[in-house]
Amino acid sequence: MIVVAEITDGILISKARPNLLIRYARLSLVEARPTVQIVFLLRYALGTAFTSRQHEPNPGQLVVGALAWWLAVVAAYLINGVLDVKEDRANGSVRPIARGDLPERTAAFITAGAAAGSLLLSQFVPGLTIWTAAFLLLGWIYSAPPFPAKRWSSACAVVVFGLGWTSFAGGAATAGGGLDTAGLVFATVMSAWMALVGSVVKDLSDVDGDATGGRRTVAVRHGAWLARALGAAGALAVGAGGILAALHWAPLTLVAMVPVAVGAVCVVAQIVRTARIQGADKHTRRSAYRAFMRTQYTANLVMVAALVLHATTMR
Numbered sequence: 001m002i003v004v005a006e007i008t009d010g011i012l013i014s015k016a017r018p019n020l021l022i023r024y025a026r027l028s029l030v031e032a033r034p035t036v037q038i039v040f041l042l043r044y045a046l047g048t049a050f051t052s053r054q055h056e057p058n059p060g061q062l063v064v065g066a067l068a069w070w071l072a073v074v075a076a077y078l079i080n081g082v083l084d085v086k087e088d089r090a091n092g093s094v095r096p097i098a099r100g101d102l103p104e105r106t107a108a109f110i111t112a113g114a115a116a117g118s119l120l121l122s123q124f125v126p127g128l129t130i131w132t133a134a135f136l137l138l139g140w141i142y143s144a145p146p147f148p149a150k151r152w153s154s155a156c157a158v159v160v161f162g163l164g165w166t167s168f169a170g171g172a173a174t175a176g177g178g179l180d181t182a183g184l185v186f187a188t189v190m191s192a193w194m195a196l197v198g199s200v201v202k203d204l205s206d207v208d209g210d211a212t213g214g215r216r217t218v219a220v221r222h223g224a225w226l227a228r229a230l231g232a233a234g235a236l237a238v239g240a241g242g243i244l245a246a247l248h249w250a251p252l253t254l255v256a257m258v259p260v261a262v263g264a265v266c267v268v269a270q271i272v273r274t275a276r277i278q279g280a281d282k283h284t285r286r287s288a289y290r291a292f293m294r295t296q297y298t299a300n301l302v303m304v305a306a307l308v309l310h311a312t313t314m315r
């Protein structure tokens with residue numbers, strides 16, 4: 001049934017189209033994964049917070065910059081959904097594009113609009129445009145042909161590291177400077193956590209769909225056992241490396257490196273547990289990735305709290 005609204009002189013206009021646009025916009029945000037959008041904005045905010053210790057940021061630029069970065073994240077992950085639809089359906093994804101609620105062409109137009117909007121807004125924040133463009137380019141390289149980085153674990157890790165690092169750097173640029181030593185240490189460790197842990201363990205639940213989509217990840221080519229081993233090794237390396245880097249270069253970040261070290265142990269524990277379960281379902285196989293996500297959320301939030309406390313005590 002078409003919903004209409006009456007206006008002057010009895011003229012009727014359809015509400016169907018505006019409602020449909022709103023629905024597609026909402027589905028696009030769901031497709032772009034709200035939990036991922038939030039953690040990217042946390043990285044961006046931390047880049048701003050680290051730099052704000054030396055520079056007094058412009059409040060208006062902070063708001064515009066955050067909006068620009070959010071649109072860039074939406075664009076990067078929405079295009080991933082458009083170009084991953086074959087693998088997502090093979091993997092049983094229930095995101096809007098895979099289940100057919102959000103047309104691929106519509107999502108592609110919204111992606112283009114979000115990318116253009118992010119670049120336009122970044123023009124109002126000195127120094128932000130180059131980081132925004134770099135982030136969007138990395139998002140395109142990750143998903144788009146002819147050589148999408150998602151196809152190979154090594155290329156995926158490099159691009160994912162860049163997506164994380166540019167988020168911190170973009171936040172720093174918005175605050176009017178660059179990352180200090182503590183910011184560099186934290187940004188590098190957390191980007192390595194994404195590259196060496198997240199980009200590996202995410203494949204453990206999606207091997208069949210990735211193979212269907214022609215990917216050549218470690219899990220597809222050599223089996224889940226090697227992907228598990230690399231994920232565990234990466235987690236332990238980043239967990240230990242983060243503690244050592246904080247102790248040596250940036251004591252301020254040590255409080256946030258502790259959750260990373262604890263999370264590394266949790267990721268390894270989940271990898272070992274699921275490896276012992278014969279015929280584990282998708283939810284169970286994804287437990288290491290959930291531990292990875294909880295760890296990065298915790299570390300970022302703890303770092304936010306530490307910076308706020310440090311700023312308060314320095315006044």
